[in-house]
Amino acid sequence: MIGDLYPSTLFPNGQVEQAVDEYCEQHSLPVPSYITEHKVRSLEELKDHDYMVPMLEIQFFMFMVGILDVETVLEIGCFTGYSALGFAEALKNKPNAKITTLEIDPKPILIARKAFKGQPEAQIIEVLGGDATASLNFLHGQSRSFDLIFLDANKEGYADYFKQILDLQMLSPRGVLVVDNVLWRGLVADRTPANHQGNEISLAKAEVMDSFNKLVKADDRVEQLVLPLFDGLSLIRWKRG
Numbered sequence: 001m002i003g004d005l006y007p008s009t010l011f012p013n014g015q016v017e018q019a020v021d022e023y024c025e026q027h028s029l030p031v032p033s034y035i036t037e038h039k040v041r042s043l044e045e046l047k048d049h050d051y052m053v054p055m056l057e058i059q060f061f062m063f064m065v066g067i068l069d070v071e072t073v074l075e076i077g078c079f080t081g082y083s084a085l086g087f088a089e090a091l092k093n094k095p096n097a098k099i100t101t102l103e104i105d106p107k108p109i110l111i112a113r114k115a116f117k118g119q120p121e122a123q124i125i126e127v128l129g130g131d132a133t134a135s136l137n138f139l140h141g142q143s144r145s146f147d148l149i150f151l152d153a154n155k156e157g158y159a160d161y162f163k164q165i166l167d168l169q170m171l172s173p174r175g176v177l178v179v180d181n182v183l184w185r186g187l188v189a190d191r192t193p194a195n196h197q198g199n200e201i202s203l204a205k206a207e208v209m210d211s212f213n214k215l216v217k218a219d220d221r222v223e224q225l226v227l228p229l230f231d232g233l234s235l236i237r238w239k240r241g
């Protein structure tokens with residue numbers, strides 16, 4: 001902060017933050033009930049795995065898809081398809097729209113495929129099972145590139161996925177790569193006892209994310225905007241001119 005009058009996070013504690021979050025959800029574009037119900041069902045089926053993005057993040061993506069005039073989406077990290085359904089809803093009236101989502105774990109893939117099968121909006125979603133590195137190579141082999149890429153998978157893989165995406169030109173010239181969890185509970189910026197969310201595992205993940213953020217920042221091909229939204233969201237695009 002360089003003498004900013006207001007820091008980017010305005011809220012004094014968790015209670016106010018939650019109230020603000022709910023207020024934002026309620027006053028933003030609506031998410032259809034088939035998507036929110038899918039989240040509830042996913043949580044029931046895979047109890048220990050609350051991997052899904054917050055609802056406001058779905059609303060953010062639905063809005064972004066509109067303002068960026070996105071046609072093709074690649075998601076790395078499908079889980080049970082909650083965020084993919086958000087993309088599909090936002091793209092449902094676009095004639096050539098396509099969403100490709102990658103997932104390594106067969107269990108959530110089954111749930112995602114079942115949900116997509118019964119939902120007309122989801123017919124534009126393609127699920128590729130297996131490790132994301134292999135799927136990215138496969139998509140490159142088909143000369144595919146994407147207007148929006150959402151990176152939300154294993155954090156240790158982020159650096160390699162980022163290099164692959166850039167080296168193989170998989171982000172379209174006007175595309176945006178959106179990366180989730182880049183602030184890792186704030187621990188990338190503050191790993192002192194003042195941030196009590198740090199245990200051994202989360203500190204190690206924070207190191208990984210910190211290295212990733214630095215890698216992107218140092219890459220001359222792109223520019224990035226790191227936002228204190230959700231668990232930290234980076235927007236990355238090709239440098240212009």
Ligand SMILES: C[S@@+](CC[C@H](N)C(=O)[O-])C[C@H]1O[C@@H](n2cnc3c(N)ncnc32)[C@H](O)[C@@H]1O
Binds near residue numbers: 077078079102
């Ligand atoms: C945070 S979850 C994705 C949540 C989803 N985007 C949503 O909001 O509904 C991350 C997913 O990435 C998957 N994943 C982990 N490593 C992977 C890999 N090497 N290749 C593909 N998917 C992977 C995990 O199995 C997990 O389901």
